[in-house]
Amino acid sequence: MQILAFITGSISGFLFNHLATRNNTRINRKLPYLKLKFLQVSPTIKIHFKNRTIHLHHWLNYTIILIVTLTYSVGVFDSIPSKGFIIGSIIQGFTFPDWKNIIQKKDLNS
Helix, strand or coil, X not given: CHHHHHHHHHHHHHHHHHHXXXXXXXXXXXXXXXXXXXXXXXXXXXXXXCCEEXXXXXXXXXXXXXXXXXXXXXXXXXXXXXXXXHHHHHHHHCCCCXXXXXXXXXXXXX
């Protein structure tokens, strides 16, 4: 029964992040653009510097959350479906072609 809960959570995490991160989906278009000086927190997390940008992809954020939940017992994240959701979200993040580009160099000519 736990494997079914894990698979359901994984599929849910994959689908939710697929809908929330693709540019042409209704959910993504409704996400606010929040940026305070050099830190952008929505729809993506980015730290802007003079000639570089650090993009904290959602797969990286979910990996950090997974490590914390595996190390410590953290409430709702300690359940099997929640861990499945997190792993499904990480897998979905790897479907982007730029998943490994964390530090991006800015084009100063434009």
